[in-house]
Amino acid sequence: MMRRLSAMAVCALMACGLTACDHPIGIVSAHIEAADLVVRDSAGVELTRTSFNRRWMVDSLVLRDGASLRVTITPVDFRGTELDVSERRDVSYRFDAERAELVQWEPQRGFGWLHPFGRGETRVRFLIWHGDHADFVSPWLRVVIR
């Protein structure tokens, strides 16, 4: 009886330990270590880019009221090498606008649409969203809709 009890107790303790053998963070999902962001139009023409992620290379981005603009956003690392995040299911591009009633972002796979909804001026910024947090937040970019 005692041996059986002892064996059961030891097995219970071992089971407690073994159930704890799965790693709390099973998959390592690396951050996107972007240094800058490049914004291009549908023809691949560079519209603007950040400089050391402190400022944009253009004063403002001009949109025409009612004319959506198809853009691609590409992160680059500190060497200027473009980072391909298209296969990363845990990474997406997000968008902030100070006046959301003027301009909206419609994400698509590999690109997105900037939809202007009225004339005016606002500021927008792009985020590289990784799981539940931002890996990259661009400076504010002035957008003028005429």
Add this chain to the structure above:
Amino acid sequence: MLAQGAVGSALLHIVDSETRLPVRDVIVRVGTRVLARSDSLGHVRVRISEDGRELTLQRLGYAPWRGRIVPTDSIRDIRLTPVRYELSALEVRSRALGRGSALQASSVVGAEQLAERLAPSIAAAIVGEPGVSARTNGPMATQPVIRGLTGDRVLVLEDGMRTGDIATTAPDHAVTIDPGTAEQIEVIRGPGGLLYGSNTLGGVVNVIRDDIPRARPAQTTLAMSTFGESVNGGIGVSGRARGAVGALSWAVDGTGRQAGDTRGPNAVALPFTDLEGMDVGAGLSVAGSRGHAGVSAREYRSYYGVPSSFGGVTLPGAHDGGVYVDARRTQLRWDAEWRTDDARIEAISVGGNAVRFEQSEFEQGGFVGTRFGQLAASGEAVMRLRAGAHRGAIGSFVQWRDLRAEGSFTGTRPAVQRTVALFAVDEYTRGSLTLLAGARVDRSDTRPLDSTETLLLRDVRTRAFTAVTGAFGARLALPLGFELTTQVARAFRPPSIEELYSAGPHLASYAYEIGDPSLSAERGTGVDALLQWRGVRGRAELSAYGMRVDDYVAFAPQLDPATGAPMRDPRLRRYVVYRPQQVDALLWGVEGRAVLAPTPQWTFDLSGALPRGAQRGGATSQPLPAMPAATLRLDVRHQRGPLTLGVIGDRRFAQRLVPDAPVLDGLTCSVQVIDGEAQGLPAEFCATPGALLLNALVAWRLPARATRWPATLTLTVDNLLDTEWRDPLWRAKQVAPQPGRNVRLVVQVER
């Protein structure tokens, strides 16, 4: 417990020679072998051969009793003489040398002292021991500092094994051991802890629980305590029980505690210092005269705040809303020892543990800013040897850990670290001279699981380190009760995962840290001299030490080469970028303690430490950052029957030896609010004023005949005068003071 060839037994009844109260937890030994412990009634039964055996009875606070016991049917009364001046009646122990060894300055905090302090953290439980202080970031996030070194330079162990947590990686991480049910905590100061590990530049803190019983308890014992304190409205309860069923010995223990925000002087609360904690464990073993084998499981959980503001002022660099840390550690441990009759092999001992650790850090709004996860395992095998006047050991050690992190506010890169070590130690005693020599070879490699490079983090690669370390010491017994010990030791510490591969914000450090994969290992060479005296009415020790650390790693702010201004982080544009730099450092100091009992009723305990540290080389010598201040402590106790009165004066000297501050946007040690944000220099660059603190204590031991269960009531008042004081190692010292007056009541019962 049955010795080979035993034919009889004796029931011992152990009492205090002054109070006649039973003494529990007295260790009964034959030589170095532990036979049994006394229960709460002071009873212990030992089985012995017909011609009797020479036994040693030991208990903290009592003079050791030695004598021959022969089998008898009647109860043999033994009176232990209290010696309140004992510095450490219990000795430091290691798997390699058993009890007693290591020619190093050391001290032991016993169960009674731990119950009296009832600290929420290991560091707080041992503060006050010579040379020991604590680095704090809230009451739970504290780490022990030994001789000015902390973090990865101080090895914190639980029953000799690695904790498997990430306490050493950041100042806001807690050591995941609750001291509430520890049997004792051993503190070994200085390098040369080669029996425990290589990275012991500062020393070793070993928390002894014995949750895998090493000796079969004679009968079931139970000890419980509960406490309440005023400074944070904290309450807690802890309990420990031991027993045996047939051949199986068992042990269970548990602690639970809860506290609100800590109040400073004048009752001003420091937000985000509340905590909850729980630590439970159970172990089983088969223990006998030939040794023991057993397993234990343990679960630790804590939920605590990291402060962010005080009196409406946000701490410099802290993010608004504070952080709450939810830590959980699950451990499975196994341990076995086989004591042989072989003339040369005394014992073979193996042990190991597997730990699963996870920690989530909740930002304002409740989202997880950072999440850490780690699996770790370690194991050790030791063969203890003896030959004539020699006793020693050879052993091996392996460790593996897989650390991962995720979240927006993490700077820690995932990595796997493996360590293998071989060591040998020999102690030779001839007459009044004891010599000790030991050597250890460590091989450690660290492999990053994410090798993405950034502008500042380049050449991310696996690093491997190999080092030979060792120690040589001598102890000479001198006339009049004096003993002189000297030791030369060499220790080594490979860079941590964070120092090698960090790339991101470290909010607790108020910094954006970027590692350096090309770092070298730290190598320390230390010399210790220890003079001890033991007399009829007291005991004293004085130690002096010096240690040179080559390639000491310290994080330093980076300046933008173009502008000369502090470099701001590329992700959040908020924090100054810090990177590890290596300098040579020199640490030196003196520590001492004297305990005198001129009469059996009065005890005077005086202790102090003067630690110093500086960078070596270069045109100017700079003090090392975050060095503890000098301390002097006098503890006076008066005991009359079951009543003990105590007054403790604690002098914390000013710490003005701080490194020159870097030029950081004109910041000073005075916190200013700029653009709505509190800004000031990091605490390590700011001097700290001194203070004199007074504490008081009243303890009343209720005899068993009055309460059925022997009980002790202890009322302590810390910081009696509600003095405002700052701790040099408190990261928010420019803004927030240390706790004000605290009244604590502890009730202990045992059976």
